[in-house]
Amino acid sequence: MLTKSFIPTLLLAAWLPLAQAEEFAIDPTHTYASFEIDHLGFSTQRGQFNRSSGIVEFDPEGKTGRIDISIDVASLDTGFELRDKVLRGESWFNAKDHPYIFFRSQTLIFTDERLSAVDGILVMLGEVRPLRLDISRFKCGFNLAKRQHGCGADATGVLRRSDFGLSNGLPFIGDEVRLRIQVEAYRP
Template identity: 70%
Template sequence: MCTARVILAALLASLELNASAADYVIDPTHTYASFEIDHLGFSTQRGQFNRTSGSLAFDPEAKRGQVDIRIDVTSLDTGMALRDDILRGEDWFNAKSFPDILFRSENFVFTGEQLTAVDGKLVMLGEIRPVRLDIARFKCGLNLANRKRGCGADAVTTLRRSDFGLTNGLPFIGDEVRLRIQVEAYTP
């Protein structure tokens, strides 16, 4: 009985030590960037990018961190191959010249102990603009399935695509785009 308590105490202590500052790698099987845009006022069209990569450094005690996310434009998927080819083309995302959308954080924003936003820069089509990702959900802890420490978040922002030079189809296809990023990152 005493041995079990000692082992349990040691396990809990090791988990607490691991909960401080850590570096994580974005898990591409659980990280997706998706978008929503108005289509001719009739509907909201959606799509996602199926390949992402990046890193996260997070220190909860210091309330700071760094996140870098790379979104592979060639992985754009709206569920319709012809539309995907058009959107990857020169008139839209121009994936040959600009194969990545990049986000790099500059500041983690907390309300009390809770991470509520991440300010940073978004790079798309060679244009760099400030973006705030509002964090709807954030959690760090031990993933029992893969036995690794990790952090996950649901983030969202609204941007104007014209700010990045993506003006094709305006005003019929919306200028405002809601970008959502569901991300999980784990210790290597």
């Protein structure tokens, strides 16, 4: 049984691991979510979202942190404007009613001292599903070109679009989507 005096202590204990975390703002000029999907078995179609925002909190000593990324659906770009308009429309991503895709981390996973994966949730078209992002590159340090301290990563994950209600064109257009996110974030 939790006592009234125990609850503030519990809340403080839950907050303490992040107290040492540094906060970084997502750099929208170096952060893109891109995707790959099978097209009729003939080719792999690719696209990206050109606008994103969010924050990264990271404590390398405590191996804790969090990642919150918002992806602007209206910035979808496959290199073909007519297809982009269709994909942004009501039958697909419905950018008018669902203007953002969100990723929020739940657990940072380390292999030895290296961040190797992030388990979190993806929110798209009002559906919430778990998503693991594998980290192939991760670095924090001073960026000489920007003259700022920051962190960057390359992340990949796989999702099924039908889990989010995107069943158009199945089975001709693939259900499996390979998601790639390159991210850089710097101290505000």
